[in-house]
Amino acid sequence: MEKKRTATETRILEATLACIERDGIEKATVRAISSEAGVNIAAINYHFRSKDQLIEEAMTMALDNANADWNEILSEGDAVPGERLESFANYILDGAQRYPKIVDAEFTGILNGEGDKCHAARSMANVEETLSMIFGDNDEAKAKATAFIGALFMPAITPELFASTTGFSLEDSKSRTAYARMLARLFLR
Secondary structure, eight states, X not given: OOOOOOHHHHHHXXXXXXXXXXXXXTTOOHHHHHHHHTOOHHHHHHHHSSHHXXXXXXXXXXXXXXXXXXXXXXXXXXXOHHHHHHHHHHHHHHHHHHXXXXXXXXXXXXXXXXXXXXXXHHHHHHHHHHHHHHHOSSHHHHHHHHHHHHHHHHHHHOHHHHHHHHSOOTTSHHHHHHHHHHHHHHHTO
16 A cells, blocks of 8 residues: 655655656765755655665655556556557556666666565566456466566666667667567467
């Protein structure tokens, strides 16, 4: 359940995400965040107690919002499964293009063997559960859902490598859409 936040807390969390996206997670400072949010450092310390807690809550807020969007996209009852998968893939790929440093912050921990601490890793079960509405709930369907997620997150975390090996570029919206459409068709066979 999402924590009820004050307007100031929300503004600070949004500023934190903006600083992470602009500067990277390692270079996002409390001073820069306070400036971005238009609050003093004392307000940040009052509401979040530490930079680690602030970053944790900001990343949780971002992923909670993404999870809500994913669930809505994948649960659209009127859309055929292929359209839902394509919309989901487009959402992921568009987000990776628009917020590369936040994606990097999420997946660096997974790549460093700290998956249990990463928001993205914790949300995979939610995504796989939602994908089960399309793929089914047996072992083969779960493997298909996992492979589908991998086919989306590989380009998200290594866009240059992905473009050089596949010819699909996340920077080009038509290319992203073509890749999303191809994935949806491939995985619904």
